[in-house]
Amino acid sequence: MSRQHFLASLSVLALLSAPALAAVPHTTADSSPNSPKPQAEKPAAPVAPVVKTPEVKAPVDPAKLREEAYARGKRAYDRGDWMKAIADLRPLAEYGDVRGMMLLGNMYQLGNGVSLDMREAFALYHRAAMLGNTEGMVAIATMYQAGMGVNLNTRLAIGWFERAARMGDQTGAFFYAIHNFQGSKGTTYDLKSDHLVAYKWFRVAATNGDNKRIRNSAFKLCLKLEEKLPPDQIIAVKKEVDGWAPDTLDELGPDPETVLAKEMKEKGIQPEQEKAPETPPVAPAPVTPEKPVAPAPVPAPVPAPVPAPAPEKPVEAPKP
Numbered sequence: 001m002s003r004q005h006f007l008a009s010l011s012v013l014a015l016l017s018a019p020a021l022a023a024v025p026h027t028t029a030d031s032s033p034n035s036p037k038p039q040a041e042k043p044a045a046p047v048a049p050v051v052k053t054p055e056v057k058a059p060v061d062p063a064k065l066r067e068e069a070y071a072r073g074k075r076a077y078d079r080g081d082w083m084k085a086i087a088d089l090r091p092l093a094e095y096g097d098v099r100g101m102m103l104l105g106n107m108y109q110l111g112n113g114v115s116l117d118m119r120e121a122f123a124l125y126h127r128a129a130m131l132g133n134t135e136g137m138v139a140i141a142t143m144y145q146a147g148m149g150v151n152l153n154t155r156l157a158i159g160w161f162e163r164a165a166r167m168g169d170q171t172g173a174f175f176y177a178i179h180n181f182q183g184s185k186g187t188t189y190d191l192k193s194d195h196l197v198a199y200k201w202f203r204v205a206a207t208n209g210d211n212k213r214i215r216n217s218a219f220k221l222c223l224k225l226e227e228k229l230p231p232d233q234i235i236a237v238k239k240e241v242d243g244w245a246p247d248t249l250d251e252l253g254p255d256p257e258t259v260l261a262k263e264m265k266e267k268g269i270q271p272e273q274e275k276a277p278e279t280p281p282v283a284p285a286p287v288t289p290e291k292p293v294a295p296a297p298v299p300a301p302v303p304a305p306v307p308a309p310a311p312e313k314p315v316e317a318p319k320p
Helices: 003-023 062-078 082-095 098-110 118-130 134-146 154-166 170-182 195-207 212-226 231-242 256-267
Strands: none
Touching: 062 082, 062 098, 082 098, 098 118, 098 134, 118 134, 134 154, 134 170, 154 170, 154 256, 170 195, 170 212, 195 212, 195 231
């Protein structure tokens, strides 16, 4: 074979072998046995899902809710919308709000939006009185005195008037003074007239409280009693009243009903039911506030003793 033929054969062989050589992987210095092996890539840390925090609402203030409910109920009561008034006032009364008890008691006493029920009215007033509400005390004193919704009981009537008076209630002070001024005779209990005690509480009513009619009446009765009392006693009472301050509920001690029940138990006798007098006592001019009662803290006009209630108020007060 000639040299030229040999070179040509080599060229053809190289062309035929080129694809096979191209398929052989290229080896670099890094692929030698002594070269370090490449490290595998670490998987990426999983991403925690984003959790949305719920919006935190401000805590509900129960006292604020009660005030709002009372305001709605009082507005409905004032405009005579009895169904709406009951919807707000009854839950308040059941919760223990004395303002709701008093307004609801007035509704039962007059039959506004509910069936007239003097016993239910007394129960509501009594709950308010036991919680320290002086208007409730005056209301049940009135009902004990007239025998409305409860058995007539002169002693308890006077006791509740006194309790309200000692807590600073102007109406309670006036009617407690009336009982001591003229004396009170019941079928099971008598209170003798005590002009000195009457003078003290007339002065309290004349110098404490916003009811001008009570204040003026009490002042006139003070002048009348000053004609009968010794000057030294008058001076002593005036000094006492000048420094007088209402008692707190804790300072009053047991309520009149608890005291009476304890005495009856110690004596081993059952309390007798009083009979209403054949001729009811002369009732004084009704004591009516000149201005509407503010929604808080005074819930509503307070009943005051008379045989027949006036249309504006549950009960009227007895005349001195």
